[in-house]
Amino acid sequence: MEKTKQRIIDAAIILFNTKGYDGTSVRELAKKANVNVGHISYYFNNKAGLQEHLLTSFFDQYISILEKVYKKMSTYNARECLLECVERTMQFHRENRQLARYVYRELTFDTTLVREIMSTYLTKEKYYFKAILEKGHKTKEFYVPSVLMAVMQLKSMISTPFLQTQYLSEVWHIMPYETSAVDQYEKVIVQWLEQSVFVEKEQLEKIAL
Amino acid sequence: MEKTKQRIIDAAIILFNTKGYDGTSVRELAKKANVNVGHISYYFNNKAGLQEHLLTSFFDQYISILEKVYKKMSTYNARECLLECVERTMQFHRENRQLARYVYRELTFDTTLVREIMSTYLTKEKYYFKAILEKGHKTKEFYVPSVLMAVMQLKSMISTPFLQTQYLSEVWHIMPYETSAVDQYEKVIVQWLEQSVFVEKEQLEKIAL
Numbered sequence: 001m002e003k004t005k006q007r008i009i010d011a012a013i014i015l016f017n018t019k020g021y022d023g024t025s026v027r028e029l030a031k032k033a034n035v036n037v038g039h040i041s042y043y044f045n046n047k048a049g050l051q052e053h054l055l056t057s058f059f060d061q062y063i064s065i066l067e068k069v070y071k072k073m074s075t076y077n078a079r080e081c082l083l084e085c086v087e088r089t090m091q092f093h094r095e096n097r098q099l100a101r102y103v104y105r106e107l108t109f110d111t112t113l114v115r116e117i118m119s120t121y122l123t124k125e126k127y128y129f130k131a132i133l134e135k136g137h138k139t140k141e142f143y144v145p146s147v148l149m150a151v152m153q154l155k156s157m158i159s160t161p162f163l164q165t166q167y168l169s170e171v172w173h174i175m176p177y178e179t180s181a182v183d184q185y186e187k188v189i190v191q192w193l194e195q196s197v198f199v200e201k202e203q204l205e206k207i208a209l
Numbered sequence: 210m211e212k213t214k215q216r217i218i219d220a221a222i223i224l225f226n227t228k229g230y231d232g233t234s235v236r237e238l239a240k241k242a243n244v245n246v247g248h249i250s251y252y253f254n255n256k257a258g259l260q261e262h263l264l265t266s267f268f269d270q271y272i273s274i275l276e277k278v279y280k281k282m283s284t285y286n287a288r289e290c291l292l293e294c295v296e297r298t299m300q301f302h303r304e305n306r307q308l309a310r311y312v313y314r315e316l317t318f319d320t321t322l323v324r325e326i327m328s329t330y331l332t333k334e335k336y337y338f339k340a341i342l343e344k345g346h347k348t349k350e351f352y353v354p355s356v357l358m359a360v361m362q363l364k365s366m367i368s369t370p371f372l373q374t375q376y377l378s379e380v381w382h383i384m385p386y387e388t389s390a391v392d393q394y395e396k397v398i399v400q401w402l403e404q405s406v407f408v409e410k411e412q413l414e415k416i417a418l
Contacts, residue, residue, distance in 0.1 A: 018319065023231035105317045108310065110227065110375050118379035126380050148381055149397045152373075156365040164361075166319050170327035171335050172357055188358045196405035 005043045007033040012050050013098045021051060021106070051106075052113055058096065058103045059121035065092055066128040078136030079198060083190065085132065086158070090186050093162055100162040126151065142198045150197060157189050214252045216242040221259050222307045230260060230315070260315070261322055267305065267312045268330035274301055275337040287345030288407060292399065294341065295367070299395050302371055309371040335360065351407045359406060366398050 011033035015024040026047050030037045044050040065088045069081050076084075093100045107114055129151045137144045144150050161168065161181075168174045174181055220242035224233040235256050239246045253259040274297045278290050285293075302309045316323055338360045345351045353359050370377065370390075377383045383390055 020229060020231045020318070022229045101317065105314060107376065108314045108372055109229070114375060115379060118376060122376060122380045145400070146397060148383075149401070152369055153362070153366070153401070156369060157362070160361055160365060163317055166323060167316065167327060167331060170324060171331045174357075188355060191354070192358070192362075192405070195408075196401070199404075 004033075004035055004039055008035060008040055008043060008050065009054065012054060013102055016051070016054075017098060017102050021047075048113075054099060055103055055106060055113065055117055056121075058099055059117060061096075062089065062092060063121050063124050063128075065089055066125060070128045070131060073132065073135060077141055078132050078139060079141045081132045082136065082193065082197075085129070086154075086186065086189050086193070089158055090189075093158065097162050097165075100159070101165060104159050104163040125155075129154065142193075144197065153192075154189075157192065161185055213242075213244055213248055217244060217249055217252060217259065218263065221263060222311055225260070225263075226307060226311050230256075257322075263308060264312055264315065264322065264326055265330075267308055268326060270305075271298065271301060272330050272333050272337075274298055275334060279337045279340060282341065282344060286350055287341050287348060288350045290341045291345065291402065291406075294338070295363075295395065295398050295402070298367055299398070302367065306371050306374075309368070310374060313368050313372045334364075338363065351402075353406065362401075363398075366401065370394055 008029065011029055012024075015028060015032055019028075024047070026037055026040055029047070029050070030040055033039075040046075040050065044053055066085060069084045069088065072084070073081055107117065130147050133144045133147050133150055136142045217238065220238055221233075224237060224241055228237075233256070235246055235249055238256070238259070239249055242248075249255075249259065253262055275294060278293045278297065281293070282290055316326065339356050342353045342356050342359055346353045
């Protein structure tokens, strides 16, 4: 029975990504998943319920990763926590790359579902990132003049290879979902952290002189 | 007559942004623009033609801005050119913020139109950014270990306030399209350039010690 549910989910991710949510009918979903329309109603009520499931299951997993790292803050330093966030969330995105692409695109629409996702999951995400960044700033492990900008840059670097797949392959001839490319990309994120976040204020002032 | 065309364009931007391209019918477009369906056919052939017009007119203007800055490279230094790119493109995005939001979302779909946009406009964008970054690297005005990453970060910082409007307002309570917020955001981009791009290699090596 769970296999039927998973087949519907897999079909939805593919169709929503290629034809868009509005461009996909329940009939097409059923055909692609090789199930009856009744199965979709049974598991997800309707197309909107299926969409909600995709978004919430993605963020349930994503937030639980951040939460686990956040809980380590008493024993690990902020720098280690931030690096672990990057490593674990990149791995999660890579394992769910088609879903990630759909989720990030959907988040740019102004809908009730998106507002709910924002006020539950993304407010938590902000809380965890903020706590880690502020701790590092306080312990002088690194210098974060604007938490907002640091979070925005971190988030955009993590989501870019998934949301911009098309751009990266057409313009830069990179397949960002290939394991080697993601590994390399992860190194670039860490490099960015080393160069512009993991820098003490005194060192930046020296540069400014 | 041109007013009718502009009314159709304005209606399309609003409807495509709220209901999505697939979720919008030609009938709705005509109603919103207060024109006949025949007017849409006359100016744009069909809904796909209207979409193509939105994307190509956005990128025609955007690329011509980059081209103008690029042509100044012989008289201005790379640093000035890069700062001017940021200033001018941010202003262009601010003046066309609803269109920018639609365009950037649409670019995440894998369609023939998107591939054409990539291979014409975004290949040019890459060329201009690359030329400026490589010049600055060569003249040691700044240090760019990876042109790809520098371009990706720059592009994502420029597009973020428009693509992530919803996120910024719901989670951070910022209205990124307000003039003061965009001005402030532009300062943050410049700060990022100062801290992690406009840094000579020798200085970075000093930090690493």
